[in-house]
Amino acid sequence: MNNRLRELREGRGWSQGALAEQLDVSRQTVNALETGKYDPSLPLAFRIARMFGEPIESIFTYEPAAGGNR
Amino acid sequence: MTPSEPLTNCRRKALWSLALGLAMFALAGLAHLYWRPSDYVLGLFCGFGVGFLFAALLLWFSVDMGDPVPKRLIGRYQREVGVAMGAYVLVMLVWKQLLHAVDATWLRVLIALFPALLVCFVLRAFVRYVRDSDEMQRRIELESGAIAGLLVSALYLALGFLQSAELIDIPSKVAMIWVFPALCMLYGITKLFVSRHYV
Numbered sequence: 001m002n003n004r005l006r007e008l009r010e011g012r013g014w015s016q017g018a019l020a021e022q023l024d025v026s027r028q029t030v031n032a033l034e035t036g037k038y039d040p041s042l043p044l045a046f047r048i049a050r051m052f053g054e055p056i057e058s059i060f061t062y063e064p065a066a067g068g069n070r
Numbered sequence: 071m072t073p074s075e076p077l078t079n080c081r082r083k084a085l086w087s088l089a090l091g092l093a094m095f096a097l098a099g100l101a102h103l104y105w106r107p108s109d110y111v112l113g114l115f116c117g118f119g120v121g122f123l124f125a126a127l128l129l130w131f132s133v134d135m136g137d138p139v140p141k142r143l144i145g146r147y148q149r150e151v152g153v154a155m156g157a158y159v160l161v162m163l164v165w166k167q168l169l170h171a172v173d174a175t176w177l178r179v180l181i182a183l184f185p186a187l188l189v190c191f192v193l194r195a196f197v198r199y200v201r202d203s204d205e206m207q208r209r210i211e212l213e214s215g216a217i218a219g220l221l222v223s224a225l226y227l228a229l230g231f232l233q234s235a236e237l238i239d240i241p242s243k244v245a246m247i248w249v250f251p252a253l254c255m256l257y258g259i260t261k262l263f264v265s266r267h268y269v
Contacts, residue, residue: 025204
């Protein structure tokens with residue numbers, strides 16, 4: 001899954017730590033989300049979407065792996 | 071890491087754990103020289119020494135997660151585990167003597183199970199820590215726990231086969247006592263690898 005989290009966060013001039021605090025997660029989680037190493041749960045994805053005032057699908061895009069069925 | 075780079079939080083904790091491990095060995099050595107305690111007590115000190123050294127090794131090579139969980143959560147976890155483990159050490163120092171000192175079976179059962187009760191407090195602290203962590207940390211802990219559980223099962227299965235084939239002879243009390251420490255050790259090693267996946 002790809003996302004625009006870094007772009008949105010940097011657009012608001014927030015650090016990873018500041019975003020993490022607002023989302024009530026760790027900075028490591030924000031980093032893993034931004035680098036695509038961790039996909040958020042649905043409630044966390046909704047919290048992120050609400051925080052940035054954008055629909056989930058504009059922040060997170062699903063691209064199935066080639067030949068895979070994840 | 072270059073010499074000018076400050077120590078990460080994990081490595082600072084690793085040094086503390088190393089110091090505690092060495093202190094345990096020093097204590098065992100001093101006790102052996104001046105107090106002549108039983109092999110059981112010496113073994114206990116050395117066991118905790120090995121435990122601290124192992125923890126130091128794991129912490130040194132751990133990924134520094136910056137702020138993996140809020141400090142409040144870590145503080146609570148360390149406080150709860152520290153109290154339970156401190157009580158465990160104290161109880162284990164007199165555990166055998168207490169067992170030998172009483173005759174009533176029900177009392178012996180209570181004394182025998184008392185260290186397990188203290189370990190339950192450690193487990194409670196761990197469960198509270200996992201439940202209050204954020205969702206990714208929870209996943210790391212649960213993945214590590216599941217893999218460690220499978221590894222311990224496979225290890226004991228392999229040892230069981232070797233024992234059945236009469237190629238090894240591990241006393242059952244040793245085998246049973248070591249299940250939990252083996253799980254903890256493999257959990258630590260597994261977490262080292264699992265957390266790297268998310269960094």
